[in-house]
Amino acid sequence: MKIATFNINGIRSRLSGLLEWLERESPDIACLQELKAPNDRFPAAELEKAGYGAVWQGQASWNGVAILGKGVEPVVARRALPGFEDDTHARYLEAAVNGLLVACLYLPNGNPQPGPKFDYKLAWFDCFVAHAKTLIDSEHPVVLAGDYNVVPTDEDIYNTRSWLKDALLQPESRERYAALIEQGWTDAIREIYADERVYTFWDYFRHHWQTNSGLRIDHLLLNRALAPKLRDAGVDTWVRDLPQASDHAPTWIELELQGRRSATSKTKH
């Protein structure tokens, strides 16, 4: 089973690339962030035509998250982060899909820092860490997938020089990500690529994509019940090279689940 997370950066304006990616990579579950569309402009019909059921939590202009299931309708468990139910931003969606609990998150960016946006990021992150603690030892498999807006270490960025004051690299942001790992969550990309540079985001400025000047900020964390099933992980960098691409690329894991054949690797011709 393949599970992916992808900050689409506007689902309306990048729908053709999204459909091309779904067709080619065929993830069983896909978490999307930054829909930038209200609920009534979510392209449910187009996704259905592509073979995907979907649940979504959108809002006008910004934010917005969705969970897609290949051939299945995800069952919504939560539409907001516990403790942050009054959030005016659509940043969290949790659903049951194919026997897994899937959390799709779009953690606040937090820039500029210091300031109210950074305070909001840290408060949101604290709530998320507290919620994660309730899921780490669940007997059910859980994946926390999304755009965390955190560069975990200096090994997760091409060069820190022009980012030192950025909210994504601040110790306060990194401490909270480290707290998740401390709880026992497995950072799937780091589990598979122990020492390699892996990036999931390349900003639109200064030819950063063309020079592979990237950041790793999209993460899939696995709880104790799920971590032993991890078989592979990667980033679909070809999507970042499409015309009108998002500044993020889809990031994925491959799991071997008992009693379930992996549709992506075993049924493809």
Place this chain on the structure above:
DNA sequence: ATGCCTAACTAAGTTAGA
């Protein structure tokens, strides 16, 4: 210290992203 690039909203200029 800021712009670089891109999109949404709306109708030229601002806000936000990271």
